[in-house]
Amino acid sequence: MVNSALERLAGEHCEIIFLKVNVDKFEEVMTEYNVTILPSVKFMKSGKIVAEIDSAGETVISRMRSRFINH
Numbered sequence: 001m002v003n004s005a006l007e008r009l010a011g012e013h014c015e016i017i018f019l020k021v022n023v024d025k026f027e028e029v030m031t032e033y034n035v036t037i038l039p040s041v042k043f044m045k046s047g048k049i050v051a052e053i054d055s056a057g058e059t060v061i062s063r064m065r066s067r068f069i070n071h
Contacts, residue, residue, distance in 0.1 A: 006041070009062070 003020075010018040023030040023038065033042060033049070043051040051067070 003039070005062070 006018055006020075010016070021029050023035065029035075033040075037054045039054075041053040042049050043053075
């Protein structure tokens with residue numbers, strides 16, 4: 001559900017960079033960004049995390065995207 005929501009948003013918003021990380025291969029990313037549950041979505045601006053969503057559905061992700069795309 002989260003993957004399909006993010007894939008759809010990525011197709012709609014070329015000005016946003018979407019990254020998917022395989023935490024089995026890159027465990028250090030999980031540690032660095034304090035990921036404790038999967039899926040986990042981090043919204044970053046200027047290299048800093050400005051919001052986080054853990055196990056969120058498409059509606060929540062879409063609202064968060066709207067919040068940051070307008071600022």
